[in-house]
Amino acid sequence: MSTIDRPRPAMLTPALPVAAVVVDSGLAHLDREFEYAVPPELDSLAQPGVRVKIRFAGREVDGFVTARRATATHAGRLTPLRKVVSPEPVLTPDLIETARAVATRYAGVLGDVLRLAVPKRHAAAEKALPLEPPVPPAPPVTPAPPVPAPAMSSTSPMSSTATTTSAAPDQTVGTVRAGKSGPWSAYPAGPAFLRRIAAGQAPAAAVLALPGRPAGSDWPDLFALAAREALDAGRGALLVVPDHRDLDRVDAALTRVLGKGQHVRLSAEQGPQARYTAWLRALRGHVRCVVGTRAAAFAPVRDLGLVGWWDDGDDLHEEPRAPYPQVGEVLSIRAELTGAALVTAGFSRSVEVQERVDAGEWASVAAPGEVLRQAAPAVSIAGEGHDLERDGLAARAHLPSAAWRLARTALEHGPVLVQVPRRGYLPALACQICRTPARCVVCHGPMAVAIPGAAASCRWCGKGWGAAGFECVECGNTTLRRSVTGARRTAEELGRAFPGVPVVTSGAGEVRASVSSEPTLVIATPGAEPVADGGYAAALLLDAWALLDRADLNASIEALRRWTGAAALVQPRSSGGAVVLAGVPEGPTSLAVEALVRWDPAWLAQRELDERRVLSLPPAVRVARLVGSRRALDEAVSAIRQSVDVDVLGPLPIPDHGSGEPAKHQTIVRVPLSKGTALAASLTAVRSTRSARKDPEPLNIQVDSVGDA
DNA sequence: TCAATCCGTATC
């Protein structure tokens, strides 16, 4: 009757009046889309991807519009959207798809992943940055190839090896590209890998980087050149490194290879505005290439053509916030979803990467063994203790004399690196004679003495030795040693052994990025080694036992990672570069030591993978760790058992750190890799049920973790 | 007969 209620012309009912919204409720069982009505005045703003405020269960919460649709699937009445926070469509289809996949993989909630993936809004940054790139898309900085690129015409899929249409062009392409591929030419499969990126395909490579850094072929150049191929093919590139120093180096390499302004860096130390601006430049398509640390794995690079990350084994790649995703997992999920190429590189190889290689998913890209060994420094071993002799200066610094002599000679030619382990690793139990780590006879978990004076028990399943007692699986010995690690040599101590030589330290607190080629003693903890101009003349890797005896499943892989990380900064053996590994335990040589001497990290990774297959340890199996009260664990385990055939270790009490709260327990569940998805789904269901009935007892679920054992 | 309260369940 009345005309008052009729919509005014400027406020017509939207053509797509329904908005699907992911709501950040923080509740696991509400981890899905809800539909809202789009009020006419928000029609143009409420585009897919924008942040919104909505009323949900009576309170004001944040969310993202994920879609607009003509009709609702929800039967009831729809509440109207309250407000569009910003017109910026931050949650792109690529991002929401990635976030969902990551949440599924880690049995986490989408909201948690979105908090990692989408930075907090910075309104000033949004306003200040132009919508369009300030300059028209820069012309390709790559000098045009002298011959028209034959690859342009080929749209047919190429095999993983170099395949071109005819022999003659192949020759031409080979030469042209050889100049272009630079350091990749040192790897037989390298140029073909680049060509496949250029052709818009999705090759995946696990690169064993050549040690040393001859001009223009440092590892950051591998990434920069691969990124250029993706960019030249009209697609985007995303590179992730563990820390700030690596970021500086890849950043510089990208500037060299791509020119200025073609990429952005993204890292936590940037501050909110700079960070959000950089993120927006990627989102708005001002740049097609991003390099950053951990959180950058979610960067909104458009039309992703390449993902890459350096040093998979670095624990900085593990996100410490729920659901604890690892950079390599996130990037491989993205590569799979977008059809992007993938490259991970390091001086050593993690077992996780080797597992992909062994499964045929990623190609191993390495220089021929002889080339690799020639590029590496000469490695020798100095034993533990027996070599400490009367030599006054060396003895005072607790240095094996062989190490001291090498350093003294090398200091005449350039800087010498001394790697000293940090203190404070967990004590573990190992065979008294051969130092093979003691493992549980039931589940192969690590054995430790939880309470001083008590009997040893497994840190995973809690079982003791049983009636037979300990017997070393390697040598049959029945006595144990407890390794207390972490003697740290002071700079003064070492400095006194080399009078008159300047001493530089780099470690927790103060990390140095580089040193000159002047003779200097550089003392660093693992991971904090400065790069030396022209390479170190030598390196001393001290207290090898401190790394090898760690109570960690990954001890030997991690030891090799740290040693190669330092040794790769030394000049090649052809230039006299040498390394002494000191403090190696007596008895049978550990595989990690052998792998360093032979410079064969892939071999060690494969040996380790084989062993983990035999012992049913990750990454040969999929595991998850549940922490909570006995009752919560029991209920969770029986629920999981309804849907998945899991192997259950525990529950066993976690030693509390004097908090006085009721003792928590942990349980580890494991399944074959093929059941990984089913396990994650089951864990999600457990989380959801518990959340729905408001279970007051906390239960923490962490996929891919066995705790700090 | 009505209001106050408890409990279970949906949240668009």
Added chain:
DNA sequence: ATACGGATTGAC
């Protein structure tokens, strides 16, 4: 988490 509805209880 809230909020709402339906059931339950208690007092007039």
